[in-house]
Amino acid sequence: MKKTISRKKLMMVGVMCLLIVVAIIAPVTLIYVMDGNQDTMVSFTKEVTVKDKKAEPQGSTMELSVLKEGTYTFHVEWQMQERWPSFVSGCVVKDEQGRSVFAVTGDCVIADSVEMKLEPQTYTVEIHYMANKQDYLRFVEDYLTEKEGVKIADFDEESVQDGTWRMNYVIEAQPKKNILAGIVIIVTLVGIICAFVLIAATKTDESVKCRFDERQELVKGRGFKYGFFTLLISNIITGFIELAEFPTYAAQPGVAVIINCLFGIGVYVAYCVWNEGYFALNENKGMLMIIFAFLGIFNFILGAVNCIHGEMLQDGKLTYKSLNPFCGLLSVVLFVTMLLKKIFKDGKDEQI
């Protein structure tokens, strides 16, 4: 009798924690969704031809709309696709009055501006392609010499060669996200605490630790082995694809590694569930299923939000924001394996 009351209490704690997490995460998600428009970005790939120390085209112009007044930093990066370019790119962001707000130059660049207040208006982003010293010095004189302490690299005109290069450019106005980052940290901490409470609440006895029998431990060990080798093999394949610069390589390097990890976890989960080694003896299966369903749906919602904002792909490659649906897929793997097991395995198992 005492055991039943304790279990009910734990269940209540679990449900309460779930509600708290939902209550905290929902407004943050809402802020994130509403805030999505603030993060404005221009991204493109350009083919630049250099002939007789002249770049063709000489420049590109784009518009970057800032919808909300606030503090921003400009994040710019440009990288070569195949080989080091024989020209220098210069980026200048101008406001509606034509005043330079931010400028940077280099062969390949990843840079962030200082924080600055931006008005809600359309900014012009100019990319200059410079293949001779004269163009370079003009750019430096026009946009970079005003700033004190800025070191200007010399332009080595002798090394300029004829050819065509493909470059990826990303220019982004990133809003100051200190508050949002703070909220995310708090939510993460609350999430960790809730996870511990939930672990306790999903137990059918007073224990906090999961209790597995010897066969389950064996199954878990085998599952771990299969998951580990899946991760290992998929990482090797990913590495080779990346090294070979395979044209259809569809994910950013870091993202591919995490997807491989999720793939390994998926194999582990599927094997353990199929062989009845996933759920501990003292675990409340129903409660856990509710949590997994909740997490799966939550991840799919986040994935949908990212998809609507067009943040899943960058230059045709999966970004880290595409990871949520993959996390959601883990829940799907769990449920599908359980369903298949029920259909094909449990029917044959005599329970007399």
Next chain:
Amino acid sequence: MKNLKLKSARAALDLSQQDLADKVGVSRQTISAIEKGDYNPTINLCRAICRVLGRTLDELFGEE
């Protein structure tokens, strides 16, 4: 190879797989796997099962 001796000893005491599993402290699937011959239990588990069923190791797990 199926362990029919275990199954009959369990049935003789009118215990279900779940009842025996609860008494021994393992999952029902583990008892099922032992009876079907899919899993070879450790000596500790064998002894625990023998204790619950009131049989000796030889009676339940000895060779035919």
